[in-house]
Amino acid sequence: MSEEYPKNERCFALLGAIQCFQGMTRAQARKIIPAYSFYRSEETFRRTFERDIAALRAYGYPIREENYTYFYDADAAVTSSLSSLDIGLLASALTQVDKGKHSRGKTSLLRAAKSGIAKLLADNFSAEHSPRYLKTFIPNGEEAPAIAAALQARRRISFEYRTPVPRHYEMEPSHLSVHFGNFYVTGWAHPLGESVQETGKASETVLLLSADSRTTDQWTASHQTEQSGPHLSFPEEATAQIRAHGEINIDLYEEIVTSEREEGREETDIPWKKRTFRISRIVSGSIKNVGEALLAPPDIDTSAFLAPQAVVAVKPGFRAAFLAHATPCSSTEDTPEGWTCVQLTSVNRHHLFEFLIEYSHSVRLVGNTGLLNEWRTRIRHLACLKEKS
Amino acid sequence: MTHDVIIANAMLVYLAGEAEGEATLGQLASRFSIHWKKALDLLWGISLAEIEGHSFPFDIVLPPRPGRESENEAPTTPESVVRFSQLADAHIPPLTVILPELISLLSLLDSVMAVTPTGASRDALSSLRSKLVASANKAGFASAMWEEPSLEGDESILALLNEAAQKEQWVTLSYRTPDKPAQQMEIFPVEIRSEQRPSLQAWGKTGVRTLRIDRIHAVTLGRTARRSEKAAARRAIAAETSWVPQGETVTLLVEAPGRWIADTLPGVRVREEGNLTTVIFESRSDSFLASLLVQLGTSVVSIKPTCVAQRMRAYFTKLAANVSPHSSSERTDMAL
Helix, strand or coil: HHHHHCEEEEEEEHHHHHCCCCCCHHHHHHHCCCCHHHCCHHHHHHHHHHCCCCCCCCCCEEEEEEECCECCCHHHCCCCCHHHHHHHHHHHHHHHHCHHHHHHHHHHHHHHHHHHHHHHHHHHHCCCCCCEEEEEECCCCCCCHHHHHHHHHHEEEEEEEEECCCCCEEEEEEEEEECEEEEEEEEEEEEHHHHHHHCCCCCCCCCCCCCHCCCHHHHHHHHHHHHHCCCCCCCCCCCCCHHHHHHHEEEEEECHHHHHCCCCCCCCCCCCCEEEHHHHCCCCCEEEEEEEEECCCCCCCCCEEEEEEEEEEEECCCCCCCCCCCCCCCCCCCCCCCCEEEEEEEEEEHHHHHHHHHHHCCCCEEEEEHHHHHHHHHHHHCCEEEEEC | CCCCCHHHHHHHHHHHCCCCCEEEEEHHHHHHHHHHHHHHHHHHHHHHHHCCCCCEEEEECCCCCCCCCCCCCCCCCCCCEEEEEEEECCCCCCCCCCCEEEEEEEHHHHHHHCCCCCCHHHHHHHHHHHHHHHHHHHHHHHHHHCCCCCCCCCHHHHHHHHHHHCCCEEEEECCCCCCCCCCEEEEEEEEECCCCCCCCCEEECEEEEEHHHHHHEEEEEEEEECHHHHHHHHHHHHHHCCCCCCEEEEEEEEEEEHHHHHCCCCCCCEEECEEEEEEEEEEEHHHHHHHHHHHHHHHHEEEEEHHHHHHHHHHHHHHHHHHHHHHHHHHHHCCC
């Protein structure tokens, strides 16, 4: 039946109607859009309509629902004044995204990038191309667009986090970041225990671009990609402050539950903590909207990923690309005789640790104190390593 | 799912902005990176969309679909023209970039910047990034933006490799890995890959080589590659299967904070029990294993087989002797 009204035609009519009437209910859509009045079965119409709304949201059209009425949310736009050169650069970078196994689990990110480019190309065009020999990559984190949509709409969300014992969290996302080829999200969060579930909070559909807004095909695709194998790369990951279950508790002690409970807005005793999650571990399709975000965003600290400063003693005559951006600094008391010291700023912790191991005869970490302590702890722990019993 | 609706919508916005409201199918195809027949098909789809009692605020005249031309119509080709006219006081559905699209584009841009040395190209990328971030900040989403990645490694090496790849020239270089003496090699660079660790995919006498850029030294540009060499190199790289590590089989037991290894090491076998994860993989050298272990740090519980555990213990015991001593106040806390 739908062959007579192709999906694009239906979606465009729906989009036009929502904008034209500045809000439209499902019943109105059935009445005024022939592509919907065509369906005899109410159930088939309803399913098709919901899939089309979901598709429009997935295309990046900010469709908002209020009291069963659908609106075009003009406030959701991020306008950007880009030149032809800019758009050409972005478009060509997209064409060079590695399409191999590295792109698995990035369906929604690639789709978002494509729709963004298509929109930008409407106003501007350039034949500018990035060099063809460059292969670009998009970070891991299939649910990053859904998280960004929640962040944009200031929503509180819940999701399932992939751990040996799967856990559910409730979170107010406030900060996105990219480290080690992965998207991370930071915000106030707490694990959902029985006490929370007993409150009977109903989950709603995520406002803009949500996992719930997927079609069956997308659900299948996302579950398939979730099972994809590890990508080819040298192991790098923040572990400095990683605690239980893989999430990074950047600040373990900041808790705001007391003030929230006093205001009567929280129904759980489980404290909220500032947490950072690796988005690729959020189970695809598990994100639910649980209401409006109520808490002031926490301060952001990237020290779990980047060491603000490292002082390295270097043997005379030793050179390495890793030290290309280092600046000379004064020696510390731990500097071996005749060696010179250099300082690195905002250095990737794991790249630094790897470098120190690989060239241990020629370089030595001598500062700063916090980083040095972490280094000592690691080395001494590994020096006492046992064989598996 | 494709993003056909957006492309169709974008074509309308583009046509509406053109002085004459005209474009050939070929022009539309080139601009939106789709086939001209697809462009026509999408526009036909839009032109047929209807809302009862309401007309869309534009009129669009399209050539017939290929194969459906009547006898007195010219065949539809990429040169066929699409004519668009917009009705007064009406608007085309607006196209607005939203945050999920912006973060995807930003991450893509960072990937290019990670392998672009300082110069005009990097300046253009950096300027573009600033504009994207500024627009997000202006819309109130500063917290969703992250910092520009810094370039690691020697930019002069990266610049030479970019130049060689662009001009399709052979290079001679020195490649230094921690466990081997530096190797001199002559290779033809084919791809610069912006992964977590930028790498060069190249072809030479020994076939395809994937080299970490931060381990490349002393690059000298050589002669321009012959056509047959370029073709052979691209064929070889296209046929290259994923690298699978080979070496000694090692089993690590790690606590939850070290579970990332299961997601990042190629060819790893994983078993999870509670908060402990067992990972089995092939280690190509002690140097590789040691650098992996130091990143896992205190999350490593045990290692087997015994001979590997002994070697690693000896390696780190020796290293511990070289690590700067603790101050007296720290010594008690740090004792293991």
